[in-house]
Amino acid sequence: MTTNGRSHLFQAFLLLLSFTLGFISSFIGGRNFLKHDCNCQCQYFETHSTLTRFGTRFGSGEGSGKNEQSKSSDPAAPKKYFLDCGANMASSVTLFRDTYPGAYDFIIHSFEIDPQLKPYFAPFTSDGQTFVHIPQGVAGETGNMTAYLEGPWFPGKINNKLDMQWGGGTLFAYRNEKRESSNDGGTRKLSRHVSIPTVDLSQWIRKNTRKEDYVILKLDVEGAEYEILMKMLADNTFDWIDKFYGEFHDWAPTQYSQHQKDKLRDDLHAVGADQVTWAGEYKSFSDFDIMLNIKIPDNIPGSVFKASDSCKVDGTDRKSVV
Numbered sequence: 001m002t003t004n005g006r007s008h009l010f011q012a013f014l015l016l017l018s019f020t021l022g023f024i025s026s027f028i029g030g031r032n033f034l035k036h037d038c039n040c041q042c043q044y045f046e047t048h049s050t051l052t053r054f055g056t057r058f059g060s061g062e063g064s065g066k067n068e069q070s071k072s073s074d075p076a077a078p079k080k081y082f083l084d085c086g087a088n089m090a091s092s093v094t095l096f097r098d099t100y101p102g103a104y105d106f107i108i109h110s111f112e113i114d115p116q117l118k119p120y121f122a123p124f125t126s127d128g129q130t131f132v133h134i135p136q137g138v139a140g141e142t143g144n145m146t147a148y149l150e151g152p153w154f155p156g157k158i159n160n161k162l163d164m165q166w167g168g169g170t171l172f173a174y175r176n177e178k179r180e181s182s183n184d185g186g187t188r189k190l191s192r193h194v195s196i197p198t199v200d201l202s203q204w205i206r207k208n209t210r211k212e213d214y215v216i217l218k219l220d221v222e223g224a225e226y227e228i229l230m231k232m233l234a235d236n237t238f239d240w241i242d243k244f245y246g247e248f249h250d251w252a253p254t255q256y257s258q259h260q261k262d263k264l265r266d267d268l269h270a271v272g273a274d275q276v277t278w279a280g281e282y283k284s285f286s287d288f289d290i291m292l293n294i295k296i297p298d299n300i301p302g303s304v305f306k307a308s309d310s311c312k313v314d315g316t317d318r319k320s321v322v
Helices: 003-029 091-099 113-125 201-208 223-234 258-270 289-294
Strands: 031-036 041-047 080-085 105-110 130-131 138-139 142-148 192-200 215-221 241-246 276-279 307-313 316-321
Touching: 080 091, 091 105, 091 113, 113 130, 138 142, 138 201, 138 223, 192 201, 201 223, 215 223, 223 258
Parallel strands: 080 105, 080 215, 105 130, 138 192, 215 241, 241 276
Antiparallel strands: 031 041, 142 192, 307 316
16 A cells, blocks of 8 residues: 555544544533534534523512422422423423423323323333323313314314324314214314313412422413413412413414403513413424524524425535434
8 A cells, every 4th residue: 555545544544533532422421412504514402401591480580599409309309390281192291301401300290181192191101200180171170071072083084174183172162063963073173072070270280389399381272271371370370380381272262352362461471471382293392492502503504304405515505404
């Protein structure tokens, strides 16, 4: 082999060694997750080990000084809770456990009205940290209500103009969804009508968590949120809540006017309880980038699970897949 050839081989060896050591270092560190941009340059994001950004109570002004401890054998130690209301097919449990900083320090309580969705939670309940309440609706009072649930999928089933199975159901249905004579379940194909128990969520939170605990509330309950949130405000239950995720469903057929819904948002804002969007079915929450401290520049083309044709490397067209 020529001297020039040995030189090239040695340079290649050094490059390979450098790459391997860098990969091992990032892997062992456990905090860095590799992500690529379209120029084939490595970017990283780091997860926060604690939830320091949200370490104050709603409406408390100054920091509460609450100690956000991890799991402890001391029963008196503060705990962390993720209250998953409108749990669907375990989509939010999956998203939370897979992506949220310190997720395995949290005790999860999942509430879902459709009993047929309970098997989706089987992979999680064995950890001793995930508790499933199915069928159980969350509401403004404890009692029983009719749940309007999606029927089984069948070839050619069209839901919201799509061939889809969205799972779950609602306590607030349209008239054509309530009709027992309707074979297809109306607008959202809610052909199964069953009576289920409901729990006053405001009182449940006050009885099962403490003010010194760190409590995340996720509320995605297809219209039931208005009565629940009004009751929580009346009970001052947001003194127990540290972070509020969810969705509002202004289109849902509830008894509340748009004026009442807008006032509710204003009242929540007044106590510092602005809702942060959470969409478990889309594997997304709106402060994802903040919580995970993602460092990928905003001008990087492409989006998750999609191919981009707008990449160039040294003037050559390339595809980017994120």
